[in-house]
Amino acid sequence: MTDEIVTEKVSGASAIKIKQKELLEKLKEGNLVVVTRLDRLGRNTIQLLELVEDFKSRSVGLFVIKEGIDTRTTAGTLMITLLSTLAELERSRLLERQQEGIAIAKKKGSI
Numbered sequence: 001m002t003d004e005i006v007t008e009k010v011s012g013a014s015a016i017k018i019k020q021k022e023l024l025e026k027l028k029e030g031n032l033v034v035v036t037r038l039d040r041l042g043r044n045t046i047q048l049l050e051l052v053e054d055f056k057s058r059s060v061g062l063f064v065i066k067e068g069i070d071t072r073t074t075a076g077t078l079m080i081t082l083l084s085t086l087a088e089l090e091r092s093r094l095l096e097r098q099q100e101g102i103a104i105a106k107k108k109g110s111i
């Protein structure tokens with residue numbers, strides 16, 4: 001068994017992740033993908049769930065270090081679903097607050 005560390009220096013929100021694509025192409029049955037945080041893996045809930053489903057169909061596990069989530073368990077798969085949904089909600093709220101702040105700054109003449 002060979003361990004491989006893949007480092008991607010692209011935003012989690014980026015649609016193009018070359019290293020991730022290469023990793024996904026190499027995965028084999030029984031492999032375990034380990035990520036530091038869930039948001040490092042995908043841009044949104046749908047993308048994350050599609051990856052988890054792809055891993056499951058290929059008998060590949062996913063372990064998220066920060067949250068201690070292991071998709072090789074039923075509870076782990078549930079947690080991925082819940083946390084990815086919450087993360088997407090938080091990102092949407094952040095963008096809304098940012099837009100509100102920009103609108104206020106424009107009204108004040110700061111921008």
